Amino acid sequence: xxxxxxxQELLIVLVIVIIIFGPKQLPKLARMxxxxxxxxKSGMDGEENGDKKAEDEEE
Numbered sequence: 001x002x003x004x005x006x007x008q009e010l011l012i013v014l015v016i017v018i019i020i021f022g023p024k025q026l027p028k029l030a031r032m033x034x035x036x037x038x039x040x041k042s043g044m045d046g047e048e049n050g051d052k053k054a055e056d057e058e059e
Contacts (some may be wrong), residue, residue, distance in 0.1 A: 021029055 017029070018026065
């Protein structure tokens, strides 16, 4: 039911973001979002690698 997000939904979200933050703040907001996603992904990769190292040490 909520699995797919269509083009109309994305446009509505974009319009709301522009209204709230203004067009001048969008590049800063996009950079911040990108850094957050990069940190999240690297944290998830680090956690997986940490689990593998812990298993190797136990053996």
